[in-house]
Amino acid sequence: MKNPLTKRLPKELKSELGKYIVLFVFITGMIALVSGYLVAGKSMMNAYNESFDKYNIEDGNFESFQQLNSEVLKTLEEEQVEIYENFYIEENVKNNDSTLRLFSERKEVNKVCIMDGNLPENPQQIAIDRVYAKNNEISVGDTLTVGEKDFEVTGFVALSDYSTLYQNPSDMMFDAIKFGVAVLTDEGFDSFTDSNMHYSYSWTYNTPPADDIEAKTMSEDFLEVLSQNTMLTNYLPAYTNQAIQMAGNDMDGDTQMMAVLLYMMMAIIAFIFAITTSNTIMKESAVIGTLRASGYTKAELIRHYMTMPMIITLLSAVAGNILGYTALKEFAINMYYNSFSLTTYKTLWNGEAFVMTSVVPLIMMFIINFLILAKKMKLSPLKFIRRDLSTRKKKKAFKLNTKINILTRFRLRVIFQNIPNYITIIVGIVFANLILLFGCGLEPLIDHYSKEITSNMISDxxxxxxxxxxxxxxxxxxxxxxxxxxxxxxxxxxxxxxxxxxxxxxxxxxxxxxxxxxxxxxxxxxxxxxxxxxxxxxxxxxxxxxxxxxxxxxxxxxxxxxxxxxxxxxxxxxxxxxxxxxxxxxxxxxxxxxxxxxxTEEDLTKTSRQMKNSFDGMGGLLSAFGIIIFMLIIYMLSKIIIEKNAQSVSMTKILGYSDREINSLYITTTSIVVIASLILTMPLVSIFIDKVMDIALSGYSGYLPFYVPFSVYVKMVALGVVSYAVIAFMQMRRIKKVPLDIALKNVE
Amino acid sequence: MFIEISGIKKGFGEGESRVEVLKGIDLELQKGEFCVLLGPSGSGKSTLLNIIGGIDNPDSGFITVNGEKTADMNEKNLTIYRRKHLGYIFQMYNLIPNLNIKENVEVGAYLSDNPLDVDEILNILGLYEHRHKLPNQLSGGQQQRTAIGRAVVKNPDILLCDEPTGALDYNTSKEILKLIEDINKKYGNTVIMVTHNDAIKDMADRVVKLRDGMIRKNYVNENKISAMDLDW
Known part of the structure; x- marks a missing residue:
């Protein structure tokens, strides 16, 4: 016969619908976000890695003061390298006052990927970088005035050695607004005068280096030969070339960051599940005791009480992955395409992402719930019936100064009674504040940096x-x-x-x-x-x-x-x-x-300009994400606190306490913890972000000072307080709804 | 008349499954009177107590306490009514588990404009030495005494007791009944005690017997004895 307890599950779902919806949304959202980023990251990374061979990306480039003659080229190629001309001219684009780096057709090295339209076919046509075109709202068919000449835009391209549009290797940040790359026909390229020509050469090794260490040795050896044969004005091995490397590093970093984010979130969710499971056992103790006394085994009950959390996690994993492979993947891909000039990609199945976003959370939920339930089920049926679920020896209540008002002592006792809940709330607030600080602080940080630079220029x-x-x-x-x-x-x-x-x-x-x-x-x-x-x-x-x-x-x-x-x-x-x-x-x-x-000022502010462009809309999105996490965590845990104390709430109502007084006992405590955490954890969050920024930016050229104006902290606290007020209002309604007869029905 | 109960009717459920628990209760109690409501399970005695306590509403009829009709009170006024006039003692104590014994009593004292001395109450109840303990560290009898302390400390006009000895052994039950008797004598509260223990009627001033939602007997006990002399 089928276990009749399973019939309880739909009822359990119905009675705790709010809780399960919140958990479902929470886990699904998290899994969708991480899964989307991981799938997009892997697909893009794969396309990026394949592009090295597919488009024959250089092992480095150098620029000579003058064009190299065939004798020098022959000498250089004796160093087991292949040298390719990759000359370019930089011209101003009159339409938007930006700079275009113009190349002729690329047939052998750093080949071009056509993203939209066609390559130029006559000297009056030009194909421009896709990201530059998007940032400057240029369409295929438009006419661009480059230098003194007019060109028809025939297509958008991605140049494999400019996946990130760095104009100079020493730039802290690329600039895909004021700088772009473009391809002309050979004839079109030759129509520009030699006076602005950059004699840039790309090289590839006949035997590619195995890693960056070997690449460094090989490039140093090659540099020695080069400097003996020509007057160098630039030398850039590929492994140090940000224009080639940055997109890959960034996507790799994002994948790792997402993994950390997922595990942090899962730890919080696991904690919430642990608390809710304990709470369910407490609520159901009489039922459990009766069932155990009737002959139900521990295993049967453990299975029963694990079913709902596991179903919710499983459904969340399925829904999260569906969203991850569809909407969220598109979102992440668009973010990469907005910043980087990446070539075309194919969506790849990401087994690692599946394990991280589905298998790991399920195992985590299984272990946590199993451990809590198994520990509790060791208690005798009688203890369950008596609702005496403490596994430890009964502890004495610690003393509180009796001069303190009884309501204050009451609140303090509520805080001490719910320490695990409040710790989770504090951790959740720290986590949400980290995201919120990124969201709210990003724009002021970039603005401040921009202002600092322009007001401290050596000269105009x-x-x-x-x-x-x-x-x-x-x-x-x-x-x-x-x-x-x-x-x-x-x-x-x-x-x-x-x-x-x-x-x-x-x-x-x-x-x-x-x-x-x-x-x-x-x-x-x-x-x-x-x-x-x-x-x-x-x-x-x-x-x-x-x-x-x-x-x-x-x-x-x-x-x-x-x-x-x-x-x-x-x-x-x-x-x-x-x-x-x-x-x-x-x-x-x-x-x-x-x-x-x-x-000029414009050159110095390119970093802030590009950062603003790359993170456009991110601030609001991160802030919203932070607020949602904040609200979900506080909602779940404050709900649990009230449910746990429903008996006492009911009793205080019977005694004659008003709703306001009861709110002050159970809501004020959470309010104190929330507001104190919001304010007191701010320095911690600030220091943490400062350190994260130091580490994240250590690989970049230049320096971006950490700066968060006081107003951002005020805004964060205000956002926290307002969001909390919504939750507090909901919990007040919950308290109001606690019936008086709970205390009357009490069977301890 | 201090408490006047008139024509109280109360039913639960809908349609065919509806059960009339109280079928028209009329009762009058004097101030300071010790009334025992007796009856078997399902007789409606706890329902009547809850209606008197303002935590349940009758379908019809009314209750006046010291001239105030509870039916005219909104939720807020009912809260004030409970706060100012009532002390509640339940079978299962209903103490706040995270507050110590003294604090549980103080929770009651806080509600009164003229509370009794908490330490004195704790001494009377024999709980002073346990005042820093949590409820779950005490025996059932001690927990019930704490619940009595919480109800009494605000010096209520009416003490409502719902099977206060239902979960206690013989000796402890008698101790608890003695305490309630002493409190009734010392502070002059009107006590309404619901019980199905027939022996307890002997310590009451008034005995009301209910069965099937109706009062079957209502009489003044002429041969009242002390709680300690009860036997069952």
């Missing part, structure tokens, strides 16, 4: 020249510059400036042998005044050692400042070979062809 205009040319502009001030690399921790570039005495733009006393470093450098690498920093040459192994005299407030760049005389002495440069000018006004008397780089 900064020019790096191809040759040391004089200007008549009275505002111009010469400077010397070199690019070195941080020897420790990373390969990050450091801009080294040689500053003239009594500079109008850099207010520093640079008379000693020591140097000043930018605060971005100091904070990112934890360098203090008096420390010694060691740097090395970008294209050689020369090491430099400097003592830090002080920190200069320059948040945008990892930079070093020294006197011009020390600069020339250190790098063995003649005084007349200055690098460029700082100026408060535009320099107009030097021809553009002699200007290698012009740094």
């Amino acid at each position: 205009y900064q020019y790096i020249l191809k040759a040391p040319l004089e200007t008549e502009n009275p505002d111009a001030e010469k400077f010397y510059a070199n690019s070195l690399k941080v020897t420790e921790k990373s390969e990050e570039g450091v801009n080294v400036y040689g500053i003239v005495p009594d500079s109008r733009y850099i207010d520093l006393d640079l008379t000693s042998e020591g140097i000043y470093i930018s605060n971005a450098y100091a904070e990112k690498y934890g360098i203090n005044e008096g420390d010694t920093v060691k740097l090395r040459g970008s294209y050689d192994e020369t090491e430099y050692s400097f003592e830090v005299d002080g920190i200069y407030y320059y948040p945008s760049t990892i930079a070093v400042f020294m006197s011009d005389s020390i600069f020339c002495e250190t790098f063995d440069i003649d005084a007349e070979n200055f690098a460029g000018y700082f100026s408060s006004t535009e320099i107009t008397d030097i021809e553009k062809m002699y200007i290698a780089t012009e740094i």
Whole structure:
């Protein structure tokens, strides 16, 4: 005969519908989000990894001051590499005041993936990067004015070596709004003058390196040969090329972050299940006792009470995965496509995601419920009938000062009685606040960074020249510059400036042998005044050692400042070979062809611009997600607290306590815990995010200072309080509905 | 008349399964009177007690307490009525499990404008040395004494007792009954005690016997004896 207890299950579901709906939504949402990200991540990662072979992505590129002749190329290719011309021209796009890096047709290396439309077929046509096109609202068929020429957009493409649109390798962040890449026909490309040509060459090894360590050794060997044969202006092995690597690293990081998020959430859900299961046993103790006394085995009862949580988890896993493979996958894919210029992909079945989002949660729920039930079922039937479920020896109540008002003592006792619930609430609040801080703090953080950079620019205009040319502009001030690399921790570039005495733009006393470093450098690498920093040459192994005299407030760049005389002495440069000018006004008397780089406010704010674009809408989404988690956790646990105390609530009603007084006993305690947790855990959350950001951004060039305005914390607390008020209102109604006869029916 | 119960009717259920539990109860009680409501299970005595206590409503009829009609009271006023006039003692104590003994009594004291001294009550009830313990650390009798303390400490006009000895052994039952008797004498509360233990009628001023929702007997006990002299 079928176990008649199973007939109770639909009734149990009906009577606890609210609880099970909340748990279902909670688990389904979590699984859907994680599953969506993992499936999207794996599918995209697969496409990304395959693109290296499919599109023959380079092992590195270098730029020469001039075009290499066949003799040099032959010498280089003796190093077991294949060299490909990958020349480009950068031109301004008049339609949106952005920069396009133009390439000719790519037939052998870094091949092009057509995402929409066609490749250009005549010199008046152009195919542009898809992300750049989207960000600038360009459609196929539009006309773009590039330089002085008009081009018809024939299609959108993804260039395999520009999956992330970094204009310069030293940029902290890519810029897919003001910078894009495009492909022309060979004829179209040749129609531009040679004066702006970048003689960029890509190379591939005949025997590809096994890993990054080997790639590093091979690239260092190749660099040595290169620097003997040509005047390098840029050298970028693929393993350090952010334009190639970043998308992969980011997707990989997301997958790991999602896994951590899932397990944190599952731990919280497991805790909620543990508490609800204990609560169910308490509520059902008389029934359990009677059934046990009637001859039902422990195993039968354990199976019965495990069924609902397991069904809910199973249904959530199924629904979560369906959503994960459909809507949420699309959402995650779109997020990647919004930021990265990735090639086409195919949705792949992700076995690991299935295990993480379905098997692990089910096992977790099974173990937790089984352990709690098995432990409780050890009690005798009589104990269940008497509702005496304490497995430990009866403890004495701890003393509270009797001078404290009885209602306050009552509240304190409620808090101590429900410590596991409140711990879960606190953990949930910390977790929700982490997400909320990301959501609410992201935009102010980027805005602050942008403001800091623009208000602390050295000068409105900064020019790096191809040759040391004089200007008549009275505002111009010469400077010397070199690019070195941080020897420790990373390969990050450091801009080294040689500053003239009594500079109008850099207010520093640079008379000693020591140097000043930018605060971005100091904070990112934890360098203090008096420390010694060691740097090395970008294209050689020369090491430099400097003592830090002080920190200069320059948040945008990892930079070093020294006197011009020390600069020339250190790098063995003649005084007349200055690098460029700082100026408060535009320099107009030097021809553009002699200007290698012009740094303006727009260049410095590209990081914040792109970050804003990448995270567009994310702030609101994260905030909403944080609030939902916050509300669900508090709803579940405060509901349990009230259910657990229903008997006492009923009794206090009979005694003559008003609803307000009862609310003050059972809701105020939760309110105190919630509001105190909201406020007191804020520093913890803030420190945690600061550390996470340090770790997450350590691999990026530059420095993004952690900054959260006080108003964001106020907003978070306010959001928390308002959301809690909704829950508190619902719980007040629950208390109001507790019938008086619960106490009358009590059979202890 | 302190308590006047007039024409109280109460039924449960719908249609064919409807059961009339009280079929028209009329009863009058004096202030300070000790009344025992006797009857077998299902006679309606607990239902009547709950209606007097304002935690259940009659289908018809009314109750006045000191001239105030409970039927005219909304939920808020019923709460005030319970708060100001009533003390409740149940068979199963219904103590707040996470409060210690003294705090459980204080929960009652808090409701009164003129509460009795908590420590004095604890001493009277023999609970002073246990005041810091939790209810589940005490015996059934001690828990019932705590429930009595909680009901009495607010010095209520009416003490409603629903089978207060139903879960206790013979000796403990007699101790509890003695306590209620002493409290009735000392503080002059009107006591209405529901029981199916026929012996308890002997300590009452008034005995009301119910059966099938109707009063079968209602008389003043001329031969009242002390609780300690009861035997069953």
